[in-house]
Amino acid sequence: MYRVWLKALFTLHRDDPDLDPDTRDVIEAAGMLSVSEFDFLEIAHVEWFGRMPDRKHVNRLFAHHMLGGKPPFWVHRLAREVIRLYESGTLDRSRFGVNAPPPPNLRDIGIGIGQTALLLLIGYLIFVYMMEYTGP
Numbered sequence: 001m002y003r004v005w006l007k008a009l010f011t012l013h014r015d016d017p018d019l020d021p022d023t024r025d026v027i028e029a030a031g032m033l034s035v036s037e038f039d040f041l042e043i044a045h046v047e048w049f050g051r052m053p054d055r056k057h058v059n060r061l062f063a064h065h066m067l068g069g070k071p072p073f074w075v076h077r078l079a080r081e082v083i084r085l086y087e088s089g090t091l092d093r094s095r096f097g098v099n100a101p102p103p104p105n106l107r108d109i110g111i112g113i114g115q116t117a118l119l120l121l122i123g124y125l126i127f128v129y130m131m132e133y134t135g136p
Helices: 002-012 021-033 037-049 055-066 073-088 106-134
Strands: none
Touching: 021 037, 021 073, 037 055, 037 073
C-alpha cells in the first residue's frame, strides 16, 4: 500500500510545469527506491557524508524542500544516479540501504479490508446522522 501511495505521489508531480527540475528528479528517485522524500534526504546524506545526519538538519532540509526550495547538489546528484540506474535496469535498492518491502500476506490484506469496511461504516453512519438530524 505504501509503495502504491509513493508511486502515485511521484507521478502527480511529474507533469507540474512550476516544479523545479531538480526537485522533480528527487521526487522520482525517491519513488524509484520506494521511500519517502524525507528518507531519500537521509540516504543522500549518508552517501555524500558517510554518516547519518542530525535529525534537525534533515528536518530543515525537508522543510526547505517542501516549500519549493532547490535540493542541495549532493541530493540531486544521488537522484540523477538513481534515475540512471533505474533506466538502465541495474538499480539495486540494497546498495542504498533500502530493503524490498515484504510481499503482503493474507493477515495484512484482511486487516486492510477490515479497516476500509470500518471507515466506510463510520462514514455512512455520519451521513445518516447528518441527514436525519440536520434536515434539508
